[in-house]
Amino acid sequence: MKPVNITFCSCNKYLEKNQWKTYKTLKDLVVKKIRKQVPKAKVTFIHFHVPENHKEKITNDVLAEFKNREHVVEVVLKHGKCTMxxxxxxxxxxxxxxxxxxxxxxxxxxxxxxxxxxxxxxxxxxxxxxxxxxxxxxxxxxxxxxxxxxxxxxxxxxxxxxxxxxxxxxxxxxxxxxxxxxxxxxxxLPGFVKGDIILANDKVLRVDKLGKKIKLFDLRRNSSLSVDYSKLQYHILKKHSTYVSRLYPALEVINPYDYQSSMVKNKPAERPELGQEVNVVVHKGVYIVD
Ligand SMILES: [Zn+2]
CATH class of the missing domain: 3.30.70 (Alpha-Beta Plaits)
Known part of the structure; x- marks a missing residue:
């Protein structure tokens, strides 16, 4: 029997008449090629070594049985690279x-x-x-x-x-x-990530979700809004760490710029305790952000 030569690429393609075609497994391909010579051959692999490096070649002996006789077929596998x-x-x-x-x-x-x-x-x-x-x-x-x-x-x-x-x-x-x-x-891409606080249209906004539409949370109004990034003029507000200085009659924190106790402009989700450390942004007043 004639030896079988196969040039294959690691992306599951092999060379057939100058064209790269896909194969399922190399063993299936070998069987197919042997049966092209002898349609009813029973094919047995004893060892099957596949070259791993580019341009490497390995010859395997494969048994093909037909008409009650065993034939050794030389199978040459060559590791190539497809056009892609x-x-x-x-x-x-x-x-x-x-x-x-x-x-x-x-x-x-x-x-x-x-x-x-x-x-x-x-x-x-x-x-x-x-x-x-x-x-x-x-x-x-x-x-x-x-x-x-x-x-x-x-x-x-x-x-x-x-x-x-x-x-x-x-x-x-x-x-x-x-x-x-x-x-x-x-x-x-935006200069902000989820959780950043930005200033846009004189509003203090928390970035809640990024995507086709940017989902923002207006801290002052306690409400969400969606905007197109293309329509957003913004800058990022810096977060500062400070302390809660008063709870009644209104929530106050130490303003990180002038160290005065000032009223908090927004309603934080959880009411903090006196003296608790909180993060704030400052824009015409102080906002607790987390
Ligand atoms: Zn390939």
């Missing part, structure tokens, strides 16, 4: 995802989020081939345009923010001499 996977670790990219935020924590969380998402797409040949860090953001060079645009939208749905894609005519391809279009996706 061969893009990993090169300078190939179709899109740049540019993520910006003034908040370090937001940037760290968003990059972790994206890396996890792209890791799950390895099988589809999607990779981050380069990461560039900046003071207020990072650029990711990704091998797939469509995925990058979807990632931009997902990022905004999770962290809030704005995403805008702009096509880019880059260069002529050396192989096909066709124009190559690349996409830039710019995502501006």
């Amino acid at each position: 996977c061969s893009k990993e670790g090169t300078d190939y990219f179709e899109a740049v995802l540019q993520v910006r935020s003034t908040n370090y924590k937001v940037l760290e969380e968003s990059i972790e989020f994206l890396k996890r998402k792209v890791d799950n797409l390895r099988q589809k040949g999607v990779f981050i081939n380069k990461v560039q860090r900046f003071e207020h953001g990072y650029d990711l060079y990704i091998t797939n345009k469509r995925v990058t645009q979807a990632l931009g939208r997902e990022l905004c749905d999770t962290f809030g923010g704005l995403s805008r894609a702009s096509p880019h005519l880059q260069t002529k391809s050396r192989q096909t001499s066709k124009n190559v279009y690349r996409v830039n996706v710019m995502v501006k």
Whole structure:
């Protein structure tokens, strides 16, 4: 019998007449190939070693039984890289995802989020081939345009923010001499995280939920509201630690700026005790935030 040669990629594809096709398991594939030569062969694997490193080759002897006779078939497995996977670790990219935020924590969380998402797409040949860090953001060079645009939208749905894609005519391809279009996706994420207190429209607001709509809690009015990030002009209020100085007739704390006892503008969810340490923000009065 003729030996069986299989070039496979670790993403479950093998090379068949110059095309990469998917397989379920390598053993199934070997059986299929042997039965192409001898349709009713009973195939037995004694040892089956699969090469793990790129370009590595291993020959296995496989028993094929037919017409009551055993034949040893040489099965050569070669570890290759399919067209998709061969893009990993090169300078190939179709899109740049540019993520910006003034908040370090937001940037760290968003990059972790994206890396996890792209890791799950390895099988589809999607990779981050380069990461560039900046003071207020990072650029990711990704091998797939469509995925990058979807990632931009997902990022905004999770962290809030704005995403805008702009096509880019880059260069002529050396192989096909066709124009190559690349996409830039710019995502501006908020500078705040859940639990931050922001000032917008002269209101003191706690960030309760991030996403397509930002859910805020108006501390003065004791009510919730939802806004589009694009319509939000804000700045973050700094939290200070201070002490409760009076309970009756009204709740008072020490103002962290002038150390005077001042009336609290909002109704905290739990009434604190005298002398208790609390966090406050100050804007035309003092608000207890937690
Ligand atoms: Zn592959």
